[in-house]
Amino acid sequence: LKRINISLDTLHADRFHEIARADMFARTMDGIEASREAGLWPIKLNMVVMQGHNDDEVVDFARLAREKGYEVRFIEFMPLDGDNIWTNEQVVPSRRIQEQIEDLFPLEPVKDTRPGPATRFKFADGRPGGVGFISSVSQAFCTTCNRVRLTAEGGLRTCLFSLNETPLRDLMRSGVSDERIGSVIETAIWHKEEGHLINKPGFVKPAKNMSQIGG
Ligand code: SF4
Structure with a gap:
């Protein structure tokens, strides 16, 4: 650090x-x-x-x-x-x-x-x-966003406003290979959101707030 x-x-x-x-x-x-x-x-x-x-x-x-x-x-x-x-x-x-x-x-x-x-x-x-x-x-700078986040519970979030997470912790605990975990991460990132919809129709506030997501 x-x-x-x-x-x-x-x-x-x-x-x-x-x-x-x-x-x-x-x-x-x-x-x-x-x-x-x-x-x-x-x-x-x-x-x-x-x-x-x-x-x-x-x-x-x-x-x-x-x-x-x-x-x-x-x-x-x-x-x-x-x-x-x-x-x-x-x-x-x-x-x-x-x-x-x-x-x-x-x-x-x-x-x-x-x-x-x-x-x-x-x-x-x-x-x-x-x-x-x-x-x-x-x-908004979503078109150049290169961020993904890992929550304290091991959920991979591809956007601050993601409505779903990829549960990496559960996957790791299930004993699958590193290759399988790598491919799940890759798939999640390929599906990264195009951006947020704040102030636009269709915006849904995620269930988790910023401190639960990890900033
Ligand atoms: S809203 Fe999502 S896509 Fe846009 S900058 Fe934030 S994390 Fe990236």
């Missing part, structure tokens, strides 16, 4: 409690520092931006990135919340977040050699750290 991604949606202890429903703000912040002391680098902080909940903190997160050298990823709010409170009105488009940050801290794009979900930027004045925007709703 050389680097780490940490979910952090607010820099206020009271809001943290409201969003995460756990009194763990101080522990989370200590954990970020401990990760740094342990040599894990880069440290990426993932912030899901929600209108009316934490959207007034995006500049504070950019400031933190500059002060500590962290990479902050601003993620548009997707309908994968456990509380079922998602509405399109709560999605803050990346473009708006970027404008707020650039009012204070001008940004320069970073060219990525490998495809990834985030559009990355560094600070134009040369300060360390950087920011990235994951525009999962306003500019």
